[in-house]
Amino acid sequence: MDRIPILHVGALLLVTIQVDMHDQLATNLQEDLTLRVSETHAKGVLIDISALDIVDSYIARVVGNIAQMSRILDAHTVLVGMRPPVAMTLVEMGVSLDGVSTALNVDKGILLLNKKIDD
Amino acid sequence: MPETIDKVLHLILEKHQEQLLEKWVASQLHSGEFRSDLVREDELREQCASFVALFVKCFSQKPDTDVTDDVWAPMAALLTDIAKRRTNQGFTPSETATFVFSLKRPLFHLIKEQSQTDAQVTERLWEISLVLDKLGLFTTEVYLATREDVIARQREEMFELSCPVVQxxxxxxxxxxxxxxxxxxxxxxxxxxxxxxSSTQSDIAIIDITGVPVVDTLTAQHLIRTVSAAQLMGARCIISGIRPQIAQTMVHLGVSLGDVVTKSTMAAAIKYAFEFQGLEVNAKDNKYIGR
Incomplete structure (x- = not known):
C-alpha cells in the first residue's frame, strides 16, 4: 500500500494512519492532502496516529509541513492520539511540532477543529 | 590451583566431629562475645551443629581449599541462611564472620593433638585456616548483598511512591x-x-512542584520536556507551586520555563483548569456560606 485513504466528512478531512509510515508514504500523504484540501475547500484536517508505534523525525517534519501547507490553503490541522512512548521519543529527539495543534482523541480533535474554524 | 589437603586431615575431622562441636559451642558461649540478647543458646548450637556437619562432609568429599567448587554449594547455602538470619537479628558483619573464625581455636587444638610432627601441624593449620577464612569472608559478602538488595528495593519503592498521578x-x-x-x-x-x-483521556495535567527543593536549569529543562511531551499528545500542562524564593533563583539563573502556564498554588491551577474546561464553582446555597 502506498496511499493512505483520506475521508471527507463535512468540512473536515479525516486521515487515520493504520500502517507503519515509511518516507514515501508520508510524502504521498502530504501531496494527496494538499490536493484534497484545495479540491474540497475543507476547513480542517484531522490526522489520527493512535495506531502508530513509531514516528521518526522525517514523519514529524512532514506532519509539520502538512499543517503549514493546509494553513496556507485556509485549513487547520490537528494531530490526535499520539501514544505516550511516541511523545517521549519525539521530545528526546528535540522535535517540537511547532504550529501543529494536538488533541487526545478524534472526538476532542473534532471539537478543537470546529472551535478553530468558528474563531 | 587449589592446594590438596593431606588425606589424614578429613579423617581426623570425621572422627572427632562430636568433640569439635562441643568445644566450639562451649568456646563461643564463654568467649564473652556471645550475644545472648540476640540469639538463643539452642539456636546457636543448632547452627554450629549444621555448620560442623556440613564442613566435615564437604571436606571429606573434596579435600582441598577451593570452596567455590560445587561440593561446597550446600555450605554456601547454609552460610547465606545464617548470615541473613544474623543480619536480621542485628548482628554486625564482623560478629557474623567471627562466628566462622571462632571455629579455628577448637579446630587448631584438635589438629595439634592429632598430628605427630610440627611440620604436619603447620601445614594442616595453614590449609584449614585458608578454608575458614574464605568461608568467613563469604558471610561478609552475603551481608553486603543483603544490604544492597534492601537498598535497591527501597530505591524502587521511592521511585514509585514519589510520582503518583491523581485524578x-x-x-x-x-x-x-x-x-x-x-x-x-x-x-x-x-x-x-x-x-x-492516555488512559483517562484528560485534557489538563497540573504538575505541582511545591516539594521540589531547587529548580535549576536542568530541572527546568526536564519540566519543559515533560510539558512538551504532554502537549504532543494533545494535553495541556500547568506548573504550580513555584515558591517565591524559587522564582527569584530561577530569574537570577536565567532559567526560563518557555510559554508553559505557571500558577503559584495548586488551587490557582485548579481554578485555571476549571475555567479552561468552562466549569464554574458556585456555593449551593447562601445559608452555607461562612459555616
Whole structure:
C-alpha cells in the first residue's frame, strides 16, 4: 500500500494512519492532502496516529509541513492520539511540532477543529 | 590451583566431629562475645551443629581449599541462611564472620593433638585456616548483598511512591512532585503522566512542584520536556507551586520555563483548569456560606 485513504466528512478531512509510515508514504500523504484540501475547500484536517508505534523525525517534519501547507490553503490541522512512548521519543529527539495543534482523541480533535474554524 | 589437603586431615575431622562441636559451642558461649540478647543458646548450637556437619562432609568429599567448587554449594547455602538470619537479628558483619573464625581455636587444638610432627601441624593449620577464612569472608559478602538488595528495593519503592498521578476532576490530572528532579526521575514522572493522560483521556495535567527543593536549569529543562511531551499528545500542562524564593533563583539563573502556564498554588491551577474546561464553582446555597 502506498496511499493512505483520506475521508471527507463535512468540512473536515479525516486521515487515520493504520500502517507503519515509511518516507514515501508520508510524502504521498502530504501531496494527496494538499490536493484534497484545495479540491474540497475543507476547513480542517484531522490526522489520527493512535495506531502508530513509531514516528521518526522525517514523519514529524512532514506532519509539520502538512499543517503549514493546509494553513496556507485556509485549513487547520490537528494531530490526535499520539501514544505516550511516541511523545517521549519525539521530545528526546528535540522535535517540537511547532504550529501543529494536538488533541487526545478524534472526538476532542473534532471539537478543537470546529472551535478553530468558528474563531 | 587449589592446594590438596593431606588425606589424614578429613579423617581426623570425621572422627572427632562430636568433640569439635562441643568445644566450639562451649568456646563461643564463654568467649564473652556471645550475644545472648540476640540469639538463643539452642539456636546457636543448632547452627554450629549444621555448620560442623556440613564442613566435615564437604571436606571429606573434596579435600582441598577451593570452596567455590560445587561440593561446597550446600555450605554456601547454609552460610547465606545464617548470615541473613544474623543480619536480621542485628548482628554486625564482623560478629557474623567471627562466628566462622571462632571455629579455628577448637579446630587448631584438635589438629595439634592429632598430628605427630610440627611440620604436619603447620601445614594442616595453614590449609584449614585458608578454608575458614574464605568461608568467613563469604558471610561478609552475603551481608553486603543483603544490604544492597534492601537498598535497591527501597530505591524502587521511592521511585514509585514519589510520582503518583491523581485524578483531581474529570479531565484534570494532578502530579505532585516531591524531591529533586533528576533525569531518571523525570523519565519515570513523564512515563506515568503520559500513560495516565492516555488512559483517562484528560485534557489538563497540573504538575505541582511545591516539594521540589531547587529548580535549576536542568530541572527546568526536564519540566519543559515533560510539558512538551504532554502537549504532543494533545494535553495541556500547568506548573504550580513555584515558591517565591524559587522564582527569584530561577530569574537570577536565567532559567526560563518557555510559554508553559505557571500558577503559584495548586488551587490557582485548579481554578485555571476549571475555567479552561468552562466549569464554574458556585456555593449551593447562601445559608452555607461562612459555616
Amino acid at each position: 483531581l476532576w474529570e479531565g484534570v490530572l494532578g502530579l505532585p512532585i516531591i524531591g529533586t528532579l533528576d533525569s531518571k526521575r523525570t523519565q519515570v514522572v513523564m512515563e506515568s503522566l503520559l500513560e495516565s493522560l
